[in-house]
Amino acid sequence: MKALLPDGTELQLDDGATGADAAAAIGAGLARAALAVKVDGALRDLSAPLHDGARLEIVTPSSDEALELLRHDTAHVLAAAVIDLYPGVKISIGPPIENGFYYDFEFPDGTVVSDADFERIEQKMREHVKADERFVREDVSVGEALERFVRENQPYKVELIEDLVKNADAGDPVETVSLYTNGPFTDLCRGPHGPGTKRIKAFKLQSVAGAYWRGDASRTMLTRIYGTAFFSKDDLAAHLERLEEAKKRDHRRLGRELKLFQFSAVSPGSAFWLPRGTSLWNSLVAFTREMNEPRGYQEVKTPLIFDSELWRTSGHWDKYRENMFVTHAEDRDLAVKPMNCPGHAHLFRSQRHSYRELPVRYSEPGLLHRNEPSGTLHGLMRVRHFAQDDAHIFCTEEQVHGEVVACLDLIFDTLGRFGFEIDVELSTRPERRIGTDEMWDRAEGKLRAALEQQGLRYRVNEGDGAFYGPKIDFHVTDSIGRSWQLGTVQLDYSFPERFELTYVGADDREHRPVMIHRAAMGSYERFIGMLIEHWAGEFPVWLAPVQAIVLPIADRHADYARDVVAQLRAARVRVELDDRTESVGRKIRDAELQKIPYMLVIGDREREAGEVALRRHREGDEGSLPVAEFVARVVSETEQRSA
Incomplete structure (x- = not known):
């Protein structure tokens, strides 16, 4: 048989050859790096047999699909570790997701798992990784799979299989399902998976959350454990560093701190x-x-609530209704747009x-x-x-x-x-x-x-x-x-x-x-x-909710400070006055924390000269200047709309 490589080269193989055979035929280095194979564009296990004329691409750690594959592998390792540590746990689903993976569990009554348990779970995961457990696929009959998971008291797997059978096309019934085994753990899974657990080089459990089974609030609340995995410790460290930076920038925290x-x-x-x-x-x-206006757009204003007939006409009533707020009045179905x-x-x-x-x-x-x-x-x-x-x-x-x-x-x-x-x-x-x-x-x-x-x-x-x-x-x-x-x-x-x-x-x-x-x-x-x-909450001047804050040094400067505020507001500069009986150093520090672009400090000299002492957020003193000059500066930055 032959296969076609991405560069158009034909690869001669024995009948019944697998993706692993193809990788070995290309080169020993590729065989060592191979994780999976794409056959006619579809991702498959390396052990999957190929067909004559298949378009073939070997997946390695540098491939686009590699991280998702690795994280799927790691989710199974997590489930294996949890079953080891918590006898009687019921397992649900464990997919790869953007930037990581998760697995949902129903723990025995009285068992609460938190991030304090992560070190223990990760240690058990490392044992499965070190053992280089192979991911072995087995296609079994629906009856055999149901019997197995009933025997193992895994009701979520039973429900998933039953739904697969029930929702199958009448002309194409589901007769078999695929199971994947690594070490002592077997899971219902479509795959594919990498060759074995030893390819998992770096992973980290990150958080625990509650998740209703199948997203249905009337069903059991499961424990969802999130994690991530990479092919190197350096990549994992860089990812965790980015997450820490993201926490500092979290808009929910900054929105509260900046009073937005x-x-x-x-x-x-x-x-x-x-x-x-x-x-x-x-x-x-x-x-x-x-x-919009220079481009000929006309602004309109339409109602919030429409009769269902509008949504039936648009197609949303059939295709989007579960995401709409629906109400009823005077024998009419209505929906908020x-x-x-x-x-x-x-x-x-x-x-x-x-x-x-x-x-x-x-x-x-x-x-x-x-x-x-x-x-x-x-x-x-x-x-x-x-x-x-x-x-x-x-x-x-x-x-x-x-x-x-x-x-x-x-x-x-x-x-x-x-x-x-x-x-x-x-x-x-x-x-x-x-x-x-x-x-x-x-x-x-x-x-x-x-x-x-x-x-x-x-x-x-x-x-x-x-x-x-x-x-x-x-x-x-x-x-x-x-x-x-x-x-x-x-x-x-x-x-x-x-x-x-x-x-x-x-x-x-x-x-x-x-x-x-x-x-x-x-x-x-x-x-x-x-x-x-x-x-990180540091808006450019044109967008900043507060563009400037006026900081009088002492009570005797308050009248002039209020006059400066009035001049700025007349020019439509967004300005606030901090006339608290605090030191000017404290006022500056607080303004910095509020990420206000400009601080205008007013003392005796500024009051006498009709000026303000200008400080820029993060940059410090910029000297004194007349109020009108500062106004022109802010107005110019606002009009330019530059970041």
């Missing part, structure tokens, strides 16, 4: 914005308007439009609500109540290319003001979607054409488009190396069909417009949370 926002159990997943945070919010919304697009489509349909008016560009920083599970809520990053710098464009087919290019320009301009480098991703049709294949072909082709005409490098994310259309997503990397998906441009032929949108063309006939969904920053909440962590 708070959360309350009276409205889970919804921020209560304090005056400083509201100022920050308003600055971003004002910036959005400044970017989780996005603006159906309301904007309805608004466009309610008026008669000529081709001369197109494109119509609606923007709305409207409030949205999504019924996110409580266990997924996370500060400003995952909320139930939020707003987006949202916009929708209705245009002719001929205008699509120009509008998409204009959206790209707006998003690059917007995110560039914050100093971000931007990566672009084209997400194509998902499995669950609406609209015809012809619509999707046309939409994906137009987005590709716009990207390529602008000379933009992009990667393709197959199957991750919105259910109504493909999209271009924009990713930025923050100051500690984390990637964030922010802006998006989505091309939609489905909504205009579903809402029966029309405009009157030059031929005096009705035609169907095309709809473009666009956001530059995305959710304001998430964007602010990301900015807090990116800058």
Whole structure:
């Protein structure tokens, strides 16, 4: 038999050869490094037999898939260690996740596991790693697997198998399941896995959390143990260092310390914005308007609650209802809007439009609500109540290319003001979607054409488009190396069909417009949370909730200090006065902790000269200058909108 390598080379192999055989045939070094194999694009165990003509790629620690594979291996080692240490524990699931892995357990009554137990568990894990236990796959009948896990009193595995059988396609029933064994531990698992536990070079258990079985609050609360793993101790140490830095920058802690926002159990997943945070919010919304207005966007305001018929028309009632807050009034089903697009489509349909008016560009920083599970809520990053710098464009087919290019320009301009480098991703049709294949072909082709005409490098994310259309997503990397998906441009032929949108063309006939969904920053909440962590709460002058604070040295300087504050406020500088009976050194220290860009110290000399002594956050004294000169400086920095 033969296999085709990534460079096009044909590799001759014996019939029945495995991925391990292929790696050995290529070279002894590759055989030692091999972790798994990709066969026709699908990840497989090294022990999996190959077929004639297979497209083959050997996975090594330098491969994109390697860390996920390693972390899956380590999750099984964690489960093996926990079973060793806690007889009677029931095991659930243990997948790799971004930056690590977890495993869910139901411990025997009276047993509580905390991070104080990690050292003991890690020591047992190291024993399994040192033993170089092989990961052995076995495909067994459903009946045999059920009998085994019933005998071992593992009800979660039994339920998973039963659900696999129940949810299988009638024409393709599940008759066998795969089990993986390392040492004494056997788990229900699809795989794949690495060759053995000794490939796990560095790992760390990190935290414990509660997790309902299958995310259902009516089911058992399990204990979830999180960890991470790497191929070297240096990589693990660097990752843990980044995590420590992330803790220092945690937007929830800084939001509280900087008096920006708070959360309350009276409205889970919804921020209560304090005056400083509201100022920050308003600055971003004002910036959005400044970017939109010269580009021809018209701001609109639509209701919070719509009749279910609108959501049925859009398709959200069937595909998104579990994430919507639904209510009932006067024999009508109603839902709080989780996005603006159906309301904007309805608004466009309610008026008669000529081709001369197109494109119509609606923007709305409207409030949205999504019924996110409580266990997924996370500060400003995952909320139930939020707003987006949202916009929708209705245009002719001929205008699509120009509008998409204009959206790209707006998003690059917007995110560039914050100093971000931007990566672009084209997400194509998902499995669950609406609209015809012809619509999707046309939409994906137009987005590709716009990207390529602008000379933009992009990667393709197959199957991750919105259910109504493909999209271009924009990713930025923050100051500690984390990637964030922010802006998006989505091309939609489905909504205009579903809402029966029309405009009157030059031929005096009705035609169907095309709809473009666009956001530059995305959710304001998430964007602010990301900015807090990116800058560690040290906002540029134009965005800082408090741009300057006036610090009189003694009570006799208070009147002049208040006069300076009045001058700054008249020039729309965001300023506060610290007239506490504290030393000026204490006032400066507190202002530094509050990360206020400018401190204006006022003593006898400044009062007599009509000046202020300027201090810059982190940089110290910059000398004295007239108040008007300082005002001009802040106004200039604000107008430039530079990071």
